[in-house]
Amino acid sequence: MNSVRRRDLTMLIIGLIIFGVIQGMISGGMIGAFWQLNIILICVNVIMAVSLNLINGYTGQFSIGHAGFMAVGSYVGVVATTNFHLPFIVALILGAICAGILGFLIGLPTLRLRGDYLAIATLGLGEIIRIVIMNIEYVGGAAGFKGIPHLTNFAWVYGAMLITLFFIKNFVNSSHGRACIAIRENEIAAEAMGVNTTKYKVMAFTIGAAFAGIAGGLFAHQFYLISPNSFTFLASFNYLIMVVLGGMGSITGSIAGAFVVTFISAALASFPEVRMIIYALALILLMFYRPQGLFGYMEITNFTPIKKVLDKISGKEA
Amino acid sequence: MAENKPLLKAEDVSEVFGGLKAVADFNFYINKGELIGLIGPNGAGKTTIFNLITGVYVPTTGDIQLDGESIVGQKPYEITQRGIARTFQNIRLFSELSVLDNVKIAYHCHVKYGLIETVLRMGRYFTEENEITAESLKLLKIFKLDEHAYEVAKNLPYGAQRRLEIARALAAKPKLLLLDEPAAGMNPQETHELMEMIRWIRKQFGLTVLLIEHDMSLVMGICERIYVLEYGMIIAEGTPAEIQNNPEVIRAYLGTESMN
Amino acid sequence: MDFVHQLIQQLINGVSLGSIYALIALGYTMIYGIIKLINFAHGDIYMVGAYLGFFGVTAAGLPILPALLISMFVTGLLGMVVEKLAYKPLRHAPRISILITAIGVSFFLEYTGMYFVTPTPRTFPDVIGNISFNAGGFIINGQQVLIFAITIILMALLTYIVQKTKLGKAMRAASFDTETAQLMGIDADRVISMTFFIGSSLAAAAGVLVGVYYNTIDPLMGIMPGLKAFVAAVLGGIGILPGAVVGGIILGVIEALVAGFLSSTFRDAAAFAILILVLLIKPTGLFGKNTHEKV
């Protein structure tokens, strides 16, 4: 059996063990409601951060309107479950498809822009999505959508997170992913090496948007009410901070970023200003001293001791 | 003549930038298997010619044909897929990636496995990935870079970066290789080795090569035919010996005008 | 007749709003022109300016004009400090790093501001009184007159500085070609510093005027106008001063029309839609020239 495939299996088993432990603690009443909510938010944020990382970190397209796609997934999802009584899984998939299609439609023209122009354009698009939703009476307008069934639980978000992680990990470790990374590294050289840069930029954008849609669906069904105010560009910046903090181009980094940011947010929930000042200083200092983020392009599986253990388990010969 | 159709042919190609003619009525051909040099003073339009051939620029007028088919208007990646690969004057490596990954990326246009096979890790994914890695390592060995395969490209010494760019271009499996100042910044020893390497890979890979170079020892040493460009126009064509003694070329390089 | 009347009234409102955008956009454009940075924090500089004006009028009991001038001066200094501390160390870093830093600075100003002045909006005192002019049925109020007057004076002053003074010439030279400007003996760092000073003080003026116009200020007030002023700068052609003014006014007018005839909730969407359209159709803006990327 191929050692790469075995390693995947090992990772999956580790993932399931972690799931078992946490689920057990939840069932056993060892984790209170507050931390239960935060664990769910961490998983949702991991999906958001990893999917944004595919666009920003791996493909190098600076997008800061990710909350817009999350909003689409949320609203499509809640309409599907609340108004059409569709199963949760179908609602999530529908949300992902709609967000993905929107990502595709928006990405096609927008990704011609570069760097800071693209950043502002995506920010604007995210805001437009939010404002449009705010003006649709059918979904409650500015007041928000009420009466959402509480369908999200730890098992759902954890499963979705694992799927996202495996999808994006496998994607970036392939010729397709290398094409995206090549665009980030040097677009002109990538094109000269035969990479259809437009295609891969749009592909990354679409995949990223679709996963944000799933995260949105999970997020929305955690609460009784969602409103367009949950998806402002401040929310987008939150995801951006996770990605930048963890390392643009590292999945491990995004996971770590989502953890840290969610924890800080929870811990400082009653001091919102202090929390934001800390983020602000963290961003600035990071750019001064470690612009590549905590993990840079590294994955946890690349660190020698962990790699050795993994190799041993998966039976790879030295 | 029919069986000896040129691999690449440019007919009356002109390129105008904001009213200025960067290239004017450019005509040339390269036969299969040739090693051609393109030289000329600074700003003569040499790199512009490369950019026209590789689709970075679209000619204002004229036609460029590869194997008898026009490639005008095609995107750079399409032209690469058709068999033209290049290096850059100011090295454009994927500098944060490993040496090996730099080469692996260039196999991109030959990969057949699709998105679903990628994500679910099935079918051709493993066989093709293994092949790519093996072939990349082989290429790196040819360019004496195999020991650096897992180093980050930007940490390589300058001469090695130049070699890596050539290795990467070869990974795209081109018929025609364009080298833009491959010896720039190299010392004479490195230049000499590079010369040998270009000769060798041409034979080994059955390549046709077009190179821009300022280092005359290299150009005169390995090119079979040389085109000389000045102000976007070809002023001379011939063998190295002919070019070195061509009064037009000497004028272009040294200037004839003198104050006394 | 009613429609025409409403249209003209909205145009008046639009131009006054647009003048404020123009003042902020000028700073954006100047800073972009010289260091190619979208200064995300520029809108927050404007917020600081508004608060300084507010405290000048309330705590210090100053008349509006001295309060405006002091606010412009102090905010200008703040702009210089921000550049020195946050952007200068990254002068040669990738642009994305500087952009992220700018986002960080923006957060820092917003929430440090919030920490000190609380998130509660403040009511800007009425410094003009309830004056309004009725010209043929169209209402122009005192605040609008003040906005027009100050904007015109500041723009005239800026034009003079940029066109006629040594500093202005140095600024233009440095934003066209920093390296060659240095060969002229121009100290690029100093010119960049001065550009931040001028840009920030214009934003401060806009902040104070907004306070006077809308009577209310809060620590997050800079976010939207900041983004919109950026849209204005892009619309006019980023880096081009008259472009920023024209872009600002066009944007103000379009917003007023959208708010007046469609729905005020679409105001912000209109601005972003304009941004995206401009970027897709003519990324160099109304006054910009096309440039060629060197390979």
Add this chain to the structure above:
Amino acid sequence: MSMLEINDINVYYGAIHAIKGVSLNVNEGEIVTLIGANGAGKSTTLRTISGLLKPKTGTIKFLDKDIAGMPANKIVREGISQVPEGRKIFAEMTVMENLELGAFIREDKDGIAQDLKMVFGRFPRLEERKLQMAGTLSGGEQQMLAMGRALMSRPKLLLLDEPSMGLAPLLIKEIFNIIVDINQTGTTVLLVEQNANMALSIANRAYVLETGRITISGDAKKLAASEDIRKAYLGG
């Protein structure tokens, strides 16, 4: 007397070792030319003197003061002015404004006015076009503007980077006549040129640069007569 003394400088562009141990000197009143093929490092040398690049090692002494590593805007104040490669005029400013920028470091209004007259005397075409945008000038006029602009700082040493590039032969002759004239009125000149014959014909001394090293140096007239230069350019 030696005005500019460069001793064993090494300059890098990232990983490229562009200038390898170059030493040269320029005496007061001379025209010295630095010639060589494309990419030999001529411009790099000039840009290092004017402070746009910093040498990793070595010294650059100008009038006995070490200026290596000094920022470019300070070096102008020491009395070195550069006409950059490709002219680099401020295209979106008027001819007049370009010349005013040339005098940026000066405060003596009368002296500036006097020099402006001198520049217009030397380049009458610039006076005719003084209110025109510099970008609308022809290539030759732009070269004249770049030279005029450099003269406005009243330099002791004028650095010229490829003044002949892209110009028609007749114009090149005109430009070189002016260089000789500028030199005769007391400005020392260091001239970088690809057009070797032309440069050698007006220079007192010459250095030939090949891949970052000085390979030949000596009297300009003698070099002009030798075969070495052609070999340096075309090999063989």
